[in-house]
Amino acid sequence: MAESLSGGRRQTTGPLAKRKSGRRKSLRRDVTAGRAALSPRINGLVLTSLPFFHSLEVQWPSGRRYIYCRKCRQSFKRSIVPHLLGKHSREWNRALDDWLTLRKSGLTYKSITKAYTSQKGEYIFSWNVVKRHVKTRIERTGQVIMVKSRTGPYLPGPLKEIRPRTSVWSFPKRGDWSVHASDYEGNWSPFVPHEIIRSFSKKGQLVLDPFVGGGTTLVECVLLERRGLGLDVNPVAVKLARQKVAKARQLASKGSKKALLPTVVTVQNGDARYLTSVPTGSVDLVCTHPPYGQAIRYTNSLEDLSRLAPDEFVISIGHVAKELYRVLKPGKFCAILMGDYRHRGVLYPNGLRVLEELIDGAGFELQDVIVKLQHQDSSTGFYPGRTDSLRYRIAHEYLFVVRKPGGETSERL
Numbered sequence: 001m002a003e004s005l006s007g008g009r010r011q012t013t014g015p016l017a018k019r020k021s022g023r024r025k026s027l028r029r030d031v032t033a034g035r036a037a038l039s040p041r042i043n044g045l046v047l048t049s050l051p052f053f054h055s056l057e058v059q060w061p062s063g064r065r066y067i068y069c070r071k072c073r074q075s076f077k078r079s080i081v082p083h084l085l086g087k088h089s090r091e092w093n094r095a096l097d098d099w100l101t102l103r104k105s106g107l108t109y110k111s112i113t114k115a116y117t118s119q120k121g122e123y124i125f126s127w128n129v130v131k132r133h134v135k136t137r138i139e140r141t142g143q144v145i146m147v148k149s150r151t152g153p154y155l156p157g158p159l160k161e162i163r164p165r166t167s168v169w170s171f172p173k174r175g176d177w178s179v180h181a182s183d184y185e186g187n188w189s190p191f192v193p194h195e196i197i198r199s200f201s202k203k204g205q206l207v208l209d210p211f212v213g214g215g216t217t218l219v220e221c222v223l224l225e226r227r228g229l230g231l232d233v234n235p236v237a238v239k240l241a242r243q244k245v246a247k248a249r250q251l252a253s254k255g256s257k258k259a260l261l262p263t264v265v266t267v268q269n270g271d272a273r274y275l276t277s278v279p280t281g282s283v284d285l286v287c288t289h290p291p292y293g294q295a296i297r298y299t300n301s302l303e304d305l306s307r308l309a310p311d312e313f314v315i316s317i318g319h320v321a322k323e324l325y326r327v328l329k330p331g332k333f334c335a336i337l338m339g340d341y342r343h344r345g346v347l348y349p350n351g352l353r354v355l356e357e358l359i360d361g362a363g364f365e366l367q368d369v370i371v372k373l374q375h376q377d378s379s380t381g382f383y384p385g386r387t388d389s390l391r392y393r394i395a396h397e398y399l400f401v402v403r404k405p406g407g408e409t410s411e412r413l
């Protein structure tokens with residue numbers, strides 16, 4: 001991803017500059033005296049909000065970290081955000097606008113945080129703060145952020161070589177072809193729906209993703225020439241998924257040598273527990289990735305499964321499983337990715353409980369249990385850092401492939 005901050009020389013003092021001087025080079029920006037206020041640029045974008053952050057600095061009186069606002073001559077021990085919201089709301093709102101623009105241009109939340117340091121290069125807030133506030137703004141305004149794709153417009157040839165052959169799947173790079181990018185929190189690696197759709201459906205068949213999120217599955221439906229239907233309770237997700245499908249189609253029509261089958265791919269606002277718009281026995285494949293209980297909160301909607309306590313979550317997944325069973329054609333498959341999570345030291349084994357709902361609750365037959373290694377999660381062991389003395393980090397998810405009995409005996413395609 002292009003993350004270079006354009007412009008002239010950068011002041012490279014402060015702890016960050018010392019520790020990460022190499023990375024700093026690629027995050028250079030116009031902060032040389034005088035010019036800083038005129039043209040702070042990142043990724044070629046002029047950011048009017050950036051100079052204000054140079055009036056903030058980190059101080060360590062008696063070894064404790066404080067943020068000092070030079071304008072108001074006040075120090076803050078924990079977070080400076082309440083102060084910014086109260087006293088510098090104009091600058092804060094301008095920063096939020098700029099962060100949204102930067103996200104759209106492809107910068108990660110971490111890179112944005114690194115760009116909005118003090119003039120000495122000290123962190124003012126954590127990337128989680130940036131992420132949380134950008135997400136809230138997106139929800140409030142209904143604005144959609146589609147991050148620019150990084151590689152070519154169209155795939156799939158090279159993926160042939162990395163098709164998984166065993167029940168352990170590992171994709172160290174999440175995949176960024178077409179419009180795939182990490183622009184929807186918790187979205188899955190496109191390798192997963194790519195492989196599932198190729199293995200368990202044929203061209204022109206109907207694939208359902210009732211937890212569609214940012215539309216990864218549907219983009220694969222476009223590229224693999226399947227019909228697709230996606231649902232989500234989050235209106236922002238619905239908008240984003242629609243935009244991605246349209247853009248993927250446009251890119252594919254430009255980038256591919258042969259025209260793709262123009263399959264119908266639609267996205268609706270809806271609840272996966274009540275698939276009222278989907279006729280019984282009409283779907284060829286379910287390929288989906290629900291929330292993992294409360295691991296990530298998506299919306300405040302009452303229908304959102306990510307708000308539910310562990311037992312309620314499992315009951316709701318039970319309803320979903322029965323609906324999926326109803327809408328699938330006999331003999332067809334449902335692939336569902338599920339992860340466990342820990343909260344305050346307690347492990348919630350969503351995977352096993354969801355499998356029980358699929359088999360014992362809804363009546364599916366078990367075809368495959370795939371363990372998918374998690375590479376992109378900062379809580380997994382693929383990242384260096386703190387190790388828990390008593391607990392192992394969760395570094396895998398389960399991909400269950402189940403089949404609705406009846407119909408013809410299906411062969412893996």
Ligand SMILES: C[S@@+](CC[C@H](N)C(=O)[O-])C[C@H]1O[C@@H](n2cnc3c(N)ncnc32)[C@H](O)[C@@H]1O
Nearest residue numbers: 187188211213214216232233234271272304305
């Ligand atoms: C893990 S995300 C899906 C991400 C998706 N696979 C992607 O790649 O973008 C789970 C999604 O389920 C949605 N969701 C939560 N409860 C739902 C419900 N009852 N019906 C439909 N969607 C729901 C959330 O809004 C969220 O977008």
Ligand SMILES: [Zn+2]
Nearest residue numbers: 069071072087
């Ligand atoms: Zn102030």
